[in-house]
Amino acid sequence: MTKEEDILKKHISKHRLKVTKERYAVLKAFMALERHITAEELYRHMKDKGASVGLATIYRTLNLFCESGLAEQRQFGDGQARYELTYNVNHHDHLICRQCNKIIEFENREIEKLQEEVAKKHHFKIFSHRLELYGTCATCTKNNK
Amino acid sequence: MTKEEDILKKHISKHRLKVTKERYAVLKAFMALERHITAEELYRHMKDKGASVGLATIYRTLNLFCESGLAEQRQFGDGQARYELTYNVNHHDHLICRQCNKIIEFENREIEKLQEEVAKKHHFKIFSHRLELYGTCATCTKNNK
DNA sequence: TCTAAATTGAGAATCATTATCATAATCAAT
């Protein structure tokens, strides 16, 4: 059993939910695919692979992952939520290329620290934050010439 | 004529659009109301004041303001777009209280500078960015005790 | 004033996500 399966199972038993093959199938596919995936993308992928699960269940299960602390939902402004496994992944923010939709992750402790200072100055308790830089990636900039 | 009206007019003539009383009415109401307003809120407000304009026109006009550089659209994750006049307003980011929905603005040149460094490191050209800190404001924290 | 082009408003359409609900699966107690 992977550590992720274990975390999911713990969350399930803690909340009197039930272990199902669908939940394992979604977790397996979710972990196999690349980060920042869409519910629809995950649905299509599983359908193509024969491990079909209803789209509503995909949504429900991705939300379950988020509640269990395995994953996080992102909104990059294209109208579709994206999900990524964040268990055992360092916190990071994103650069998003508006041209090719590439998503680049970065970590910057200095920025995080300054954010905390801003919050402290306003006596504000931060639960979460989002920092996204939108623009054109190196590859697209090169190709534009 | 206010400077904002002037900017709108210039944008209109530049794009061969037309000056209408509806556009002026929306601008006037938009400027009178507080920042980070919703299309629906603006619509209701104008309806109550007798300066009624169709909801579709509110959306169209707010988008026009964004295109003309007068305003910017924000997405704070509650499913509704919010708009704020940004002409002659310093760039800023936001603290959002999840409890009372208060929105606090802040400016931090250090963070902006670090963002530029991150982009440079990835040879990424930034067009825009969003930084939002979500949590509980000072007032709500006090009231929670 | 005349006319082409743009705008408006009411309602339909869109689209991602959630809700509904009948059926099926799970699980704890027996």
Add this chain to the structure above:
DNA sequence: ATTGATTATGATAATGATTCTCAATTTAGA
């Protein structure tokens, strides 16, 4: 293993914010 209560699933309907459609109206330049 069987039972029974509870939860999950999946097909589909519903939702809700925003955009689209289109006939009627308004604007702006000649």
